Amino acid sequence: MSSPAPPIEVAHYPDSETGFDHVLVVLALGVPCWLMPEGAGFSLLVEEPDAERAALELRKYDAESRAWPPPDPVTERPARPLTQAARISALAWALAEILAYRGELASGGRWIQWGELDPAEILRHGQWWRPFTALFLHADPGHLLSNLTAGYFAFCAVLAEFGLRRGWLLVAVAAMAGNAAAAAIHSGAGIDSIGASTAVFAALGLICGEAARAAIAARQPPRALLLPLGAGAALLALFGGGTPDLPVDVAAHAGGFAAGAILVQFAGGRRVSNALIQD
Numbered sequence: 001m002s003s004p005a006p007p008i009e010v011a012h013y014p015d016s017e018t019g020f021d022h023v024l025v026v027l028a029l030g031v032p033c034w035l036m037p038e039g040a041g042f043s044l045l046v047e048e049p050d051a052e053r054a055a056l057e058l059r060k061y062d063a064e065s066r067a068w069p070p071p072d073p074v075t076e077r078p079a080r081p082l083t084q085a086a087r088i089s090a091l092a093w094a095l096a097e098i099l100a101y102r103g104e105l106a107s108g109g110r111w112i113q114w115g116e117l118d119p120a121e122i123l124r125h126g127q128w129w130r131p132f133t134a135l136f137l138h139a140d141p142g143h144l145l146s147n148l149t150a151g152y153f154a155f156c157a158v159l160a161e162f163g164l165r166r167g168w169l170l171v172a173v174a175a176m177a178g179n180a181a182a183a184a185i186h187s188g189a190g191i192d193s194i195g196a197s198t199a200v201f202a203a204l205g206l207i208c209g210e211a212a213r214a215a216i217a218a219r220q221p222p223r224a225l226l227l228p229l230g231a232g233a234a235l236l237a238l239f240g241g242g243t244p245d246l247p248v249d250v251a252a253h254a255g256g257f258a259a260g261a262i263l264v265q266f267a268g269g270r271r272v273s274n275a276l277i278q279d
Contacts, residue, residue: 005047005048007033007034007045007046007048008045008047008048008051009038009043009044009045010026010044010046010054011043011044011055011058012038012041012042012043012044013041013042013043013044014040014041014042015041016035016042018042019035019041019042019044022044022058022061023035023044025057025058025061026046026054026057026058029050029053029054029057031046031047031050031053031054032047032050033046033054034046081160082156082159082160083164085164087156089159089164089168090151090155090156090159093151093155094148094152096136097136097138097144097147097148097151097196098144098148100136100137101137101141104137104138111137112137115129115130115136115137115194116133116134116137116192116194117130117131117134117179117182117193117194117249117252118130119182119183119184119186119187119188119189119191119192120187122180122183123183123184123187130179130183131175131176131177131179131180132175132176132179134179134193134194134195134198135175135176135179135195135196135198136196138194138195138196139194139195143195147195147197147200148196150197150200150239151196151200151203154200154203154204154207155167155168155171155199155203157203157207158203158206158207161207161210162210170206170260170263170264170267171199171202171203171206171260172199173259173263174199174202174203174205174206174256174259174260174263175199175256177256177259177263178198178201178252178253178255178256178257178258178259178260179198179252179255179256181252181255181258181259182198182249182251182252182255185251186249186251191249193248193249195249197248197253198252198253198255199256200256201236201254201256201257201260202256202257202259202260203260204232204235204236204257204260205232205257205258205259205260205261205262205263206260206261206263206264207228207232207260208228208229208231208232208257208260208261209229209260209261209262209263209265210264211227211228212228212229212261213264229261232257232261233257236253236257
């Protein structure tokens with residue numbers, strides 16, 4: 001009666017840790033195996049009938065493991081410094097708002113009539129400048145001051161992310177789109193509005209939307225989108241909803257935020273180099 005054939009070596013590994021990793025591969029096939037010290041390393045042994053199948057599976061495992069773990073798709077993006085020109089432009093915007101408010105007071109209300117976000121005048125008489133001019137009109141000094149404070153920081157964040165000219169262009173387009181959407185929503189309701197807050201929430205939408213866009217580009221799981229968009233929505237609800245004592249145009253605020261978040265999906269992405277877009 002012949003004795004059973006001894007196990008044969010199908011692989012050799014330099015250390016026991018690597019050997020044990022491959023033992024698990026063979027055991028997953030339901031094949032008995034042994035890891036034995038052999039010279040300077042360890043030999044993986046299996047019975048002769050199982051040798052070919054085990055060796056094939058080990059080769060497949062090694063081939064798949066060469067690219068594992070995959071590189072982290074999210075690479076840290078260096079913070080872009082806010083340029084002096086960007087700071088000056090944000091201060092220039094604030095000065096323009098202050099001068100517009102002085103002109104508004106001096107006009108005795110005529111500037112309000114000419115430039116407020118009046119859905120009837122926009123939709124029926126084609127006065128399409130109003131979504132822009134309404135951004136430079138305010139109800140009182142407190143209204144102006146709150147928008148100047150929030151706007152300076154929000155616009156500086158946008159300018160640091162997208163650059164001077166591109167950042168202002170995105171803010172302007174998103175803000176006017178938000179006001180236009182609000183005018184469409186208020187059509188026939190007799191609701192007029194003024195204030196730069198639509199632009200402030202448009203800037204917030206741009207920042208949150210760019211963070212979400214970057215997560216999508218990096219193939220992050222869907223939950224990675226919840227943090228920037230959820231944070232932006234929370235700020236919108238907290239500061240954009242108004243109170244019974246302080247009614248605000250919620251549609252314009254939400255429209256600005258949504259316009260910014262959507263626009264940046266098509267026109268976002270960090271600047272490749274200063275050779276392409278100069279501050």
